[in-house]
Amino acid sequence: MQSGDPDAIVVGAGPNGLTAAAYLARAGFSVLVLEAEREPGGAVRTREVTLPGFRHDLGAAFFPFGQTSPALVPLDLPGAGLVWRHAPIDSAHPAPDGTCASIARDVEATARSLGEDGPAWRRIAGWHAATRERLLNALLSTPPALGPLLRLGPLNLLRLAQVALSSGRGFATRTFRTEAARRVVPGLALHTDVGPDDPCGAIVGFMLTVLASSGGFAVPEGGAGAITSALLRRVEERGGALRCGARVDQIIAREGRAVAVRLEDGQELRARRAIVADLAAPTLYLRLLASELVPERVQRAMRRFRQGFGTFKMDWALDGPTPWSHEDATRAAVVHAGDSLDDLSAFTRQVRAGALPEHPYLVIGQQSLVDPTRAPAGRHTLWAYSRVPSSIEGGWAGSRERFADRIEARIEELAPGFRQRIIARTIWAPDDLEAMDANLIGGDLGGGSADIRHQLIFRPVFPYFRYRTPLRGLYLGSSYAHPGAGVHGACGRNAALAVLEDEG
Structure with missing residues (x-):
């Protein structure tokens, strides 16, 4: 980057921040990215957290948007060194009764797995194959995205509306006949804080389900940090710069325009044209901006902002692959542990009541099955999380080990002998995840509910939903903006496009 003040400062080097920086740099802006932590990536990082030689993803681990997102595809991350790996099965949903519905990029393999629900799956997969690019453009663009929506066509819009207006349970029971198939869409919705019985909740799980059948739950070779490295390469090759260990303490405004940031050490850095914040919305509006710069209505909205569920995550070093009872799970990138619709509903009720779930729903990742760089020869990593309250009575110190044991017992139900394979484990309670990435408030992975x-x-709040804020020159480009969670880069790209539009 040339000496002097940059055109744009991006606060936060998570995937959205780096995507915003890449688009601005491609447009000819000089860009400086500031990251509070010692390394970039936010929740998209990889470290050896159990034993030497075992590489674990700290946050995000599987990337259905990685090869399909209209924000990431133009950046050609494979051309920047990113290598994607795929398992034969993308999402397996076993239960103790021996059933297992599985989703793969192979439509016929999925149809065989679903048995009598195979024809219903062929219809869904066929519709998705015909509409995927238009659908992703519509869902990931700046709202209201009328042009992309209209390009879907009236019949496709009607079909999408039927899904969007359904609860996960309603859509599943209307679409599928077997309990095994019915637990898939509501189970995938619990990647967020949407339960099976929530009104208008089906769309989250539906999108993750169909993306598993197209982009798949892809694994970056070398770890999630490889995505961060590829994005950073795209920023730096156009002259952008990254500065780590630079925690922003305040955003400075003059005459109604954001013009600079002040770091924790007191240093002030000016931006000639724009500041893009890859930050939690409550952090931006309640901590980094002086209260007189933020309308009272926005401050009230941020004080009552609803975060998503907390997250309790674990990483294991294993002396062999997880011994799943069902063969599909042994070949799956991700295994979901949720026995039935009623099991998922009971789990959701307990978390919302502030209790630790008795029978935790789990998202379980098996990266080392397809990426041998993750573990020493003959050994494996395992990655899993459950949704939990953000805080519990008495704090997490007294409950961490107990709930970790409960998670291991849950896996043991589906993979007898699992505990005997464990060499080491690492536990991440919600407060640990927030300490790792300040945007994960209370362990919320999704940038809000x-x-x-x-x-x-x-x-995050009307009318500031199009990435702009009450201050000219300041933009919100994090997952707290539309379309929310997922490593798709759309929040950052759309914020960058807003900058370019305003700057002519």
């Missing part, structure tokens, strides 16, 4: 009342024009 995915409830329909927090989407579209209400994310």
Whole structure:
């Protein structure tokens, strides 16, 4: 980057921040990215956290948007060194009764797995194959995205609306006949904080389900940090710069325009044209901006901002692959542990009541099955999380080990002998995840609740849903803006496009 003040400062080097920086740099802006931590990536990082030689993803680990997102595809991350790996099965959903519905990029393999629900799956997969690019453009563009929506066509819009207006349970029971198939879409929705019985909750799980059948739950060779490295390469090759260990303490405004940031050490850095914040919305509006710069209505909205569920994550070093009872799970990138619709509903009720789930729903990742760089020869990593309350009575110190044991017992139900394979484990309670990445408030992975009342024009607050803020020159480009969670880069790209539009 040339000496002097940059055109744009991006606060936060998570995937959205780096995507915003890449688009601005491609447009000819001089860009400086500031990251509070010692390394970039936010929740998209990889470290040896159990034993030497075992590489674990700290946050995000599987990337259905990685090869399909209209924000990432133009950046050609494979051309920047990123290598994607795929398992034969993308998402397996076993239960103790021996059933297992599985989703793969091979439509016929999925149809065989679903048995009598195979024809229903062929219809869904066929519709998705015909509409995927238009659908992703519509869902990931700046709202209201009328042009992309209209290009879907009236019949496709009607079909999408039927899904969007359904609960996960309603859509599943209307679409599938078997309990095994019915637990897939509601189970995938619990990647966020959307339960099976939530109104208008089906769309989250539906999108993850169909993306598993197209982009798949892809694994970056070498770890999630490889995505961060590829994005950073795209920023730096156009002259952008990254500065780590630079925690922003305040955003400075003059005459109604954001013009600079002040670091924790007191240093002030000016931006000639724009500041893009890859930050939690409450952090931006309540901590980094002086209160007189933020409308009282926005301050009130941020004080009552609804975060998503907390997350309790574990990493294991294993002396062999997880011994799943069902063969599909032994070949799956991701295994979901949720026995039935009623099991998922009971789990959701317990978390919302502030209790630790008795029978935790789990998202379980098996990266080392397809990426041998993750573990020493003959050994494996395992990655898993459950959704939990953000805080519990008495704090996490007294409950960490107990709930970790409960998670291992849950896996043991589906993979007898699992505990005997464990060499080491690492536990991440919600407060640990927030300490790792300040945007994960209370262990919330999603940038706020995915409830329909927090989407579209209400994310994060009306009328500031199009990445602009009450201050000219300041933009929100994090997952707290539309379309929310997922490593798709769309929040950052759309914020960058807003900058370019305003700057002519």
